[in-house]
Amino acid sequence: MTGSLLSVAGLSLGFDGDGGFAHILDGVNLEMRPGEIMGLVGESGCGKTTLARAILGVLPKNSLRVKGGAISFRGVDMLSSSTRAEQNALRGRAVTFVPQDPFTSFNPVFTIGEQIDDLMKWKSPLREQTGEGRLPALLTPYPRRRRKLDRAMIMETLEAVQLPQPAQILKKYPHEVSGGQRQRLMIAMALLPEPDLIIADEPTTALDVTIQAQILGLLRKLATDRGVAVLLTTHDLGSAYEICGSITVMYAGQEVEAAPIDTFFNDPAHPYTAKLLASLPDGEGGMTGIPGEVPSFYDPPPGCRFATRCERATDACARRPPAEERGANHLVRCYHPLPARTETVKGITS
Numbered sequence: 257m258t259g260s261l262l263s264v265a266g267l268s269l270g271f272d273g274d275g276g277f278a279h280i281l282d283g284v285n286l287e288m289r290p291g292e293i294m295g296l297v298g299e300s301g302c303g304k305t306t307l308a309r310a311i312l313g314v315l316p317k318n319s320l321r322v323k324g325g326a327i328s329f330r331g332v333d334m335l336s337s338s339t340r341a342e343q344n345a346l347r348g349r350a351v352t353f354v355p356q357d358p359f360t361s362f363n364p365v366f367t368i369g370e371q372i373d374d375l376m377k378w379k380s381p382l383r384e385q386t387g388e389g390r391l392p393a394l395l396t397p398y399p400r401r402r403r404k405l406d407r408a409m410i411m412e413t414l415e416a417v418q419l420p421q422p423a424q425i426l427k428k429y430p431h432e433v434s435g436g437q438r439q440r441l442m443i444a445m446a447l448l449p450e451p452d453l454i455i456a457d458e459p460t461t462a463l464d465v466t467i468q469a470q471i472l473g474l475l476r477k478l479a480t481d482r483g484v485a486v487l488l489t490t491h492d493l494g495s496a497y498e499i500c501g502s503i504t505v506m507y508a509g510q511e512v513e514a515a516p517i518d519t520f521f522n523d524p525a526h527p528y529t530a531k532l533l534a535s536l537p538d539g540e541g542g543m544t545g546i547p548g549e550v551p552s553f554y555d556p557p558p559g560c561r562f563a564t565r566c567e568r569a570t571d572a573c574a575r576r577p578p579a580e581e582r583g584a585n586h587l588v589r590c591y592h593p594l595p596a597r598t599e600t601v602k603g604i605t606s
Contacts, residue, residue, distance in 0.1 A: 369426030
């Protein structure tokens with residue numbers, strides 16, 4: 257499949273805080289194609305989750321200020337021009353979400369089945385097919401025939417995410433299942449509306465390493481089989497290596513490099529990307545840190561925000577570098593990119 261599914265162009269936004277205005281995202285650009293699995297990587301606090309939540313439209317509007325840019329999904333402007341009906345058709349339906357902590361995402365006082373039924377009442381693809389989506393929400397019943405068809409979809413999807421005895425799990429409360437099972441349930445709920453894009457916000461952080469590998473493999477298989485695009489936000493490069501076909505690197509609210517997965521690990525062009533990779537433990541247990549500190553969002557430096565920690569920086573870096581094409585689908589924002597590598601990285605572990 258070709259063409260753009262999701263386009264983020266020059267997005268700048270921030271929040272009013274005690275120290276003034278925090279410039280959280282600064283001219284961020286991102287492009288995804290249908291069916292693509294992209295990793296959004298960078299240090300904690302670089303703006304990955306803020307960007308993901310901006311796409312979903314779940315950032316607090318009372319303190320958020322968008323200073324420029326656009327988010328377009330299948331040609332619909334998700335920031336300003338779309339109507340409420342279009343927003344509802346996109347968020348939770350065409351675009352779904354897998355959270356970082358599945359336990360806090362469930363309501364503890366309702367059974368898992370009740371919560372999934374509630375999701376399907378409003379976001380089932382069958383609702384649009386029957387024309388119910390045109391009716392006011394409060395006046396819309398849950399037809400018995402569609403409820404039966406939705407329940408069949410639920411059972412099929414729970415089996416697809418490899419949950420044992422799904423009928424019994426639906427009767428349980430969230431605290432009665434394991435962390436791995438809760439995350440599988442979250443993946444199932446993200447798949448049930450038959451979306452075009454799933455945003456997964458560090459979905460394996462709360463899980464142990466063995467379960468992490470199972471969840472990532474399952475998410476990759478299901479997304480590939482169903483042709484669903486996935487935007488995976490993570491600081492774990494091992495997770496990105498396992499599932500992603502491409503990588504976008506963020507630093508302090510700016511995207512600095514975008515590349516196919518093999519190019520990202522074998523031929524990084526931006527100095528920050530290279531230092532990020534060098535910070536991974538090597539085969540002998542050593543690792544290299546990145547000197548310096550991340551700049552303040554209240555008073556960020558002009559231009560490239562990594563310039564304060566970069567040995568290659570010059571006066572030119574006081575202006576934001578344009579995105580330059582280094583190779584096929586490989587873009588870098590740097591006036592002094594690293595020379596191309598010839599050696600190949602054999603593997604990586606998280």
